[in-house]
Amino acid sequence: MGSLRSWWTLWAGAALLWGLTQEVTATPKNAGGMDFLATFLQNYQAGYSKASLQLFISSLSENIATVSIISHADKTSQTVKVKPGQTVTVNITAEAEMSGTNTFMGAVEVHSDQNISVQALNAKPSSADLTLLQPVSALGTEYFVVTPADISTRNVREFAVLAGSEGAEVSIHLKGAVTFKGKSYSAGSVLKVTLNSYESVQLQSKVDLSGSKVTANNPVAVFSGHSCAQKHTKCDFVMEQLLPISAWGKQYVVPPLAAQSNYDLVYIVASQTTNLTYNQGGTPGSRVLQMGDVFELQVKPKQPLTLSADVGIQVVLFGTGAERNDVTYDPYLILIPDVEAYCPSYVIRSIPDSEDVVILVVQTNDTSGLTMDGHKLGPTLTWVPVQGSQFSYAEVDLSTAEAIHKAEATTNFGMLIFGLAQAVGLGTTATCSE
Ligand SMILES: *[C@@H]1O[C@H](CO)[C@@H](O)[C@H](O)[C@H]1NC(C)=O
Ligand SMILES: *[C@@H]1O[C@H](CO)[C@@H](O)[C@H](O)[C@H]1NC(C)=O
Ligand SMILES: *[C@@H]1O[C@H](CO)[C@@H](O)[C@H](O)[C@H]1NC(C)=O
Ligand SMILES: *[C@@H]1O[C@H](CO)[C@@H](O)[C@H](O)[C@H]1NC(C)=O
Numbered sequence: 001m002g003s004l005r006s007w008w009t010l011w012a013g014a015a016l017l018w019g020l021t022q023e024v025t026a027t028p029k030n031a032g033g034m035d036f037l038a039t040f041l042q043n044y045q046a047g048y049s050k051a052s053l054q055l056f057i058s059s060l061s062e063n064i065a066t067v068s069i070i071s072h073a074d075k076t077s078q079t080v081k082v083k084p085g086q087t088v089t090v091n092i093t094a095e096a097e098m099s100g101t102n103t104f105m106g107a108v109e110v111h112s113d114q115n116i117s118v119q120a121l122n123a124k125p126s127s128a129d130l131t132l133l134q135p136v137s138a139l140g141t142e143y144f145v146v147t148p149a150d151i152s153t154r155n156v157r158e159f160a161v162l163a164g165s166e167g168a169e170v171s172i173h174l175k176g177a178v179t180f181k182g183k184s185y186s187a188g189s190v191l192k193v194t195l196n197s198y199e200s201v202q203l204q205s206k207v208d209l210s211g212s213k214v215t216a217n218n219p220v221a222v223f224s225g226h227s228c229a230q231k232h233t234k235c236d237f238v239m240e241q242l243l244p245i246s247a248w249g250k251q252y253v254v255p256p257l258a259a260q261s262n263y264d265l266v267y268i269v270a271s272q273t274t275n276l277t278y279n280q281g282g283t284p285g286s287r288v289l290q291m292g293d294v295f296e297l298q299v300k301p302k303q304p305l306t307l308s309a310d311v312g313i314q315v316v317l318f319g320t321g322a323e324r325n326d327v328t329y330d331p332y333l334i335l336i337p338d339v340e341a342y343c344p345s346y347v348i349r350s351i352p353d354s355e356d357v358v359i360l361v362v363q364t365n366d367t368s369g370l371t372m373d374g375h376k377l378g379p380t381l382t383w384v385p386v387q388g389s390q391f392s393y394a395e396v397d398l399s400t401a402e403a404i405h406k407a408e409a410t411t412n413f414g415m416l417i418f419g420l421a422q423a424v425g426l427g428t429t430a431t432c433s434e
Contacts, residue, residue, distance in 0.1 A: 030341055031432045032060045032117035033135025036110040037221045039098065039162040039200045040122050043237040044155070044228050046099040049124040053092040055110065055133075056119040058349050058404060059084050060433050065114035071096055072198050073106045082116060087349045087404050097122065098160060098202040101180050107162055107198035117347060117431035120241075126423035127228060127237040129332055130351065132431060136164060139219035140244020144269045145175075145212040146294060148229045148238060148318040148333060155228035155235060156204040159212070161220050163195035168216040170195055175292065176207035195220075210267065211292040219244075224316075229331050232262050233321030236330030236425055240316065245271045248312030249338020253386055253414060254305040255359045255393035259324035263298040266305060266336070269314040270295075276313065279306045279388030289313075304386040304393055319418070319425055325355065329420040332427035342412035343432035349404045351419030351426055356398035358430070360407070361414035364392045369410045372396070378409075406433060 040053050057080065059065055065082040073095040082088045096106045110118055110133075118133040147157035161170050172191045177184065180203065185191045193201050203209070204227070214222055225239030254266050268276060270289035277286040281303025289295055299305050299317070307315060315336040321329060342361070350356045362370055362378070364385055370378035381394035391414075398405065407415060407430075419426035 030132065030337060030429055032115050033137055034112045034115060035136040036118045036133045037136060037162055037164060038108040038120045038133055039106055039160050039221070039223060040096050041158055041160055041202060041223055041225050041239045042099050042227050043097060043122045043124050044127045051094045051097040052123045053094060053096055054121045055090040055092065056087055056121065056349055057082050057090060058087040058117045058347055058431065059114070060117055060347060061114035063114050065112045065116050067110060067112040067116060070109040085404060098200065101178065101202060101204045103193065103195065103199055103201045105199055107200060109198065119428060122237065122239065128424045128426060129225065129238045130419065130426040130428050131240045132428045134221070134241050134243060138243065138247060139221055140246050141216045141219055142245045143214040143222040143242055144245065144271060144292065144314060145209055145214065145222065145224050146267045146269060146314070146316045147209045147224060148226050149231065149265065150226060150229050152230050152235065153206050155226065156206060157209050157226050158202060158204040159209060159222065159224040160200050160202040161214055161216070161222055162200040163197060163220055164218065165197050166218045167197045167199065168195045168218040168220050170201065170214065170216045170220065173213040175211040176205050176209045178203050178205050210294040211269065213292060225333055231320035231331060233328050233330045234423060236321070238331050238333040240333045240335045240428065242314070242335060245312065248314050249340050250309050250312060251339040252307040252315045252336050253339065253361045253389055253391050254299055254315065254317060254336055255361055256299050256301055256304060257319065257357070257359065257418065258395050260322045261301060262320065262322060263300045264320050265318040266297045266299055267316045267318065268295045268297065268307060272311055274313060275310045277308050282387045284388070306386060306388045319427055321425060324420055327355070327420065327422050329425045330423055332418070332425035334416060334427040335429060337414055337429050342414045344410065344412055345406065345408045345433045346415050346430040347404060347406055347433040348415070348417055348430050350398050351417070354419035354421035354424065354426060357418045357420060358396050358398060359393055359416045360396065361391050361393045362409055363390055363411045363413065366409055366411045367392055371408050373405055
């Protein structure tokens with residue numbers, strides 16, 4: 001009897017675990033949500049032009065969403081209705097942009113009664129970037145910052161930590177020197193700051209801050225970037241919201257953008273001793289990384305990169321700028337989704353005032369099943385196999401008309417969105433739909 005009961009207990013436990021695992025894997029990472037928090041990093045130099053700060057709120061629901069947006073910078077709130085299949089643009093007053101190294105009350109809260117996806121744009125003339133916002137439920141307490149390289153020293157590398165309703169005690173293990181509230185903190189030192197509810201801290205430096213570790217006692221949002229990063233073109237503001245260590249993945253595919261005739265850069269961050277293996281367009285390599293190491297690899301023309309690690313890694317793409325259709329577009333920053341975060345269906349919204357390109361990463365044996373807005377798209381595209389993986393990638397030009405699209409396949413796939421225009425580059429990952 002005893003042994004039978006324990007067998008049943010084990011079986012029930014296994015069934016419960018299996019159910020839980022199913023539930024966890026069934027909720028994709030870039031799936032949108034109902035509550036979001038944003039803060040806007042400094043775009044180019046303080047005092048240069050007034051920032052156009054916008055949220056693009058897309059419906060992921062069959063019902064009309066009622067969405068309220070609270071901007072703590074000017075203590076205003078607004079409410080919008082977002083119909084199924086629609087995207088609504090919400091303007092945030094320019095006061096929400098942070099300036100210099102300091103603490104700020106510049107948070108923007110977004111609350112919806114239905115699932116939505118939100119992108120945040122920070123644009124000034126010739127200086128703009130876009131990020132997908134992570135829902136509050138995806139925020140965490142441990143992050144590693146990535147700030148891209150720069151060939152000039154006129155502008156600053158920067159990141160921000162934003163507290164939610166409960167505030168946060170934040171510790172930042174700095175990889176580069178920072179001056180905060182009149183005090184100098186050297187590389188290797190720990191900067192501690194107490195944030196009130198919806199308060200943020202922005203730190204800037206002329207030196208690389210990549211690999212700095214942020215820990216907090218409550219979940220926080222972390223945004224990372226550069227006030228104007230320069231590599232192959234003129235400089236451009238770049239930023240992206242990061243994911244906490246707990247959400248990092250082990251397998252990544254980084255496809256090249258056809259327009260890049262030089263190379264883009266990928267930063268791979270380790271939170272612990274990590275055995276990384278990679279395949280750079282057919283050339284394999286490996287590297288053992290330690291906590292806080294940031295390993296840089298080039299993404300060269302026609303050479304997709306695959307990354308595989310024994311523990312979670314963070315992968316950030318720095319688009320270094322290039323020429324496309326006689327337009328010289330400038331840098332952008334994209335947090336690359338891991339293969340486990342791929343989903344079978346995406347909602348994408350075209351980016352205003354730019355040529356929009358998406359890159360799809362689809363299982364090689366499912367490329368023909370890909371549809372866009374219900375039409376078979378897969379067979380019309382030029383698919384390139386990614387060596388060392390079961391994936392192929394293809395690039396699609398979206399029309400420049402403002403529209404919302406739905407892309408679907410029968411297996412999970414990955415999708416990145418780029419907005420390319422003269423002197424501007426925007427990029428982020430797409431949102432999984434339901
Ligand atoms: C929002 O901002 C954009 C650009 O800054 C402007 O063209 C548009 O009229 C604004 N919309 C509203 C509703 O204020
Ligand atoms: C939002 O999406 C999540 C995960 O996909 C789902 O569990 C939840 O029921 C959705 N919420 C609403 C209000 O539809
Ligand atoms: C790293 O992983 C590769 C592939 O699994 C393996 O061949 C190699 O021995 C590992 N290296 C270390 C230092 O663990
Ligand atoms: C496609 O490939 C994947 C993995 O390689 C496999 O699991 C799946 O069954 C294949 N699907 C078809 C339709 O062949």
